[in-house]
Amino acid sequence: MKFSYFPGCSLKGTGKAYEESLLPVLQALDIQLEELDDWNCCGATAYMAVDEAKACILASRNLAIAEKMGHQELMAPCSACYLVLNKTKKYLKESPAVHRVVQKALGSAGLTYSGNVPIRHPLDILVNTIGLDAIKKRVKRPLKGLKVAPYYGCQIVRPYATFDSAENPTTMDRLLEALGASVVRFPLKTRCCGASLTGTLPEPGLLCSYIILKEALKRGADVIATVCPLCQFNLDGYHDKIAAKWEPVRIPTVYFSQLMGLAFGIPAEQLGLHRCIVPMKPLPELPAAAAPKAPAVAA
């Protein structure tokens, strides 16, 4: 199975551990990716706050490139990218006038956008296309005894996603259970982490992260699993400040793909786990599993 792949800026920057873990995991499941040629920033939330129309052009350039590459579906692992691309797709469908201008702009680069590329999150692909049974078969080192708080954040379930409930998503819960982990009931699974406010308005921004970390600890979780580079950054990066302001709430936050990698028997160092500021405790040693070859991505 082959997808076009839109990594987005974060997966090449502060969120590189997400890509580092996602690629070998997908490879282990025979999913091939082809990275969009010369992709650009999706626009995220900040761009839209300045100029929504140009944000549309920005996002649609990526969609047009995906169309040109000719694969059926586009995978976008970053929550913000996933939302913005889906939002743009919907917006262009609803506003033909804007679509025409976008088409004209794309045309100047020999691109065109027809609106047909499905934009999918890896979680959706893994659980709904590959299936939990296929994933279970790959598990070599079940995450037995590991208590995980599943944290989805906002933007993959709201408001454009269709693969799960906006209020009580369960896709990652089921995936983690398939890996053998025990999933704690986490009522804050879709609550905002504070997003970019953690940097710009620390008081309210960090409070959002603090609440999530504190509750995960209270629920007895060993680790928080996330799907979003910004969530990971916020939940992992500000422990000092949170401790200074409120109380220490040290709990590691990792990508679901890192936990998958561990369960698949891929060595931690090949999953970017060393990039966690709050490190995750190593899993108890189990019979060694053969490490897969280094992942290759066609660029």
Place this chain on the structure above:
Amino acid sequence: MELQRTIKYEADRVKGFGREIMSVPGCEQLESCIQCGTCSGVCPLSIYMDFSPRQIMAMTRSDFKKEVLSSYTIWLCASCYDCTVECPRKIRITDIMYELKQRAIREGYAPKGFATPALARSFYHMVHENGRVTESSLVIKMLLKSGLSNALKTGLGMWRLGLNLIKTGRFSLKQETIRRKDELAQMMRIADQSDIDRLNGNGASATSEKGAHAQH
């Protein structure tokens, strides 16, 4: 103690402002707001807002333009879309917040020395120039932009984070760019020429006092 008048006279309204916002595609549903407060009830940031999202909806509809555009509320919106999903009237509140943010920046209402609009602007320019964002350098730029004293205050508190990011190999000052920068620039020029803003209802604002967009 200094008392402030809180009564609003008709002259305090900028008539047509609400209608203008509600004519933007995606913002139309605001007309049917029943002021139930669900948006504020679910908003994780509402506890720090000067006006609750519900109040912003009511104030927008009632043309209190200055009050809305200079509020902190719109800059506290983290775009989590919880309000949009939960609104029983299907009002796309997050999109309305975006619309208000754009206008606040364009018409000079965005609070000065407030880092959120500064981040939005820095982000915008960085993407405009390079096609991609490099988060580390973005943060530094944004800190400088939000005023020196602020930058010192926030920046000093951030040094541990910076250090941690360097230690874990997540910090980079190398600016990421796309290869075909010209292509993107050309596309943006076409957008400017095509008056996409007006198509989008974003353009010449009948209620714009500064006349910044008078050419439309």
Place this chain on the structure above:
Amino acid sequence: MNHGKNNGEEIRIGFYVCHCGHNIASMVDCAEVAKYVEQLPHVVLSRDYKYMCSDPGQELIAQDIKEHNLNRIVVASCSPLLHEHTFRTAVERGGINPFYFHMVNIREHNSWVHTDRAAATLKAKALARAAIKRVAHHRALETKRVPIHPDVLVVGGGIAGIHAAMTLANAGKKVYLVEREPTIGGHMAKFDKTFPTLDCAACILTPKMSQVGAHPNIKLMTYSEVTKVDGYVGNYTVTIKHKPRYVIEDLCIGCQDCIPACVYKEPKFPDEFNENLGKRKPIYIPFPQATPQVVIIDPDTCLNLKTGKCKKTCVEACGDKKAIDFKQQETFEDIKVGTIIVATGFKTFDATKMPQYGYGIHKNVYTALEVERLVNASGPTGGEIILRDGTHPKSIGIIHCVGSRDERHNRWCSRVCCMYSLKLAHLLKEHTGAEVYNFYIDMRTAGKNYDEFYGKLLDEGVHFIRGRVGEVTDWAFTPEEEGHLVIRVEDTLAGYVRRIPVDMVVLATGLEPQEDAQEVRRLFNMSCGGEGFFLERHPKLAPVNTFTDGIFLAGCCQGPKDIPDSVAQAGAAAAEALVLVDKGYVEQEPNTAFVIENECSGCKSCVPLCPYTAIAFDGSKQKAYINEALCKGCGTCVGACPSGSIVQNLFEDAEVFSEIEGVLAE
């Protein structure tokens, strides 16, 4: 096509244009219209008059017919829906056939929708001219009378169905009351008290239930469903399915000796009547006052019906009465009735569709209907408020509008939730002494003594917070929240977002159409509004009628309503049915279609097209035949007939074409 009857006769037309006060006269120059029509061919007399529908207006027509020997009448006024019947009667009083009359709508079709007086006057003239040309071709027609079968079917045994059935039975009519549950009583039987009087629901309902059970004029059919409806007003044949309850109704005396005898010593299975908060055995009676007083066996849990291996201690206990019959099968029965009252009720919104309120996730989140059982003395806890986790609540939050007034679920206001929430607030406070919070969007207490009840609750110290709740969650932030459910809401009147810890949450779930409303709609040939409730013929003037003659609506199947409104509507539906039954016949509009036999080619293309199955094919003659009693005059067959051999009264070619010529002429 003119069928010759009127040939040779001199046509003498009287024309009347009505001012309708200012409704028409303000936009149409009525005097000028009258003057214009006066000079048209065959017009003997033309008048304008302020209110044609008034007694003097009608009398004018009757007198003119006699004095001027008129034989055709045209009135230009409002909608025929409103006054066609009025004027036809006046024409008949004048001594001529009422179908020599034609009505022109110059109000809805003209004065109310135009703003240019000159143009509107011109249009009125054109419409009048068309009518004058048309009416010349009218023929005398007879209204047919169809006899009405005097028996009535009531579908649904909730309070609406019970009241309708009792009213009819007390009037001496024979009533079949069909209920699909094992007992009548509906939702009301589950309620504890009723607002705003706080009288006990069972105390006022159960006497009515037993009267129904004992009434000589009521044939009660519980655990039964209507599966087929044939026929037309006055003559319906209805097929009823009796589901097997594995107990012979006529033999069971309601002693209930079988229940303690069941091999299951303890009740083990979720008790539907108690909203699954309590337990019952496989053999049970839904509640103590159930009507009929007959037990029922649930095949899904009965050991014998499931496995065939059981000591059948129930049969033993039943002894000589021999009422238990494990071999019972479903049976079908046809009944004949003249009229039908549909009172199939509602269902409550499924609270699991809003996971943010935690129903099914947090133990102590309840629906309002569950709380009705919880506060009820005959409920699963004997009226004591013991929560699912075994505790007694010290604070309770009642969330209004759950599933109502919500574009994502149901748009409508469910009308009863504000009041039942107030009632539950009162009862819960009375039972527990807890702090009770109501979270509402708007307080809707418009009913007799309803707002006074709201005032009483305010006096009782119940808290009212205006705001729709964002979420109910179990994560605590402050020490006082630990171990509680937390309600997050904007107190929109105070202007603060608040977090309020409570021990119990009550969801005021809204009312929505029954799951199978669409099937029932098709069964009875009714319409549904956009929200799925059955549609009344007119929201103001025919609120219990449907678009199918002889079928009436009562209760919440037509839309959310409280008990007083349901009962009032049930009475109205019964009265409407009585009108037909006591009159003994219905008059049918003669605008029916008929086949000119000589011209029919027998192609049968009309037969499947008829939406009322009024067309049959006579095999011996090889001709189509239209049953006048079933024909509604829709005209579908007339348009479809390839040989033009179907004609519809009042819409004959000559009438229609001359009307078109009249409109187009200068």
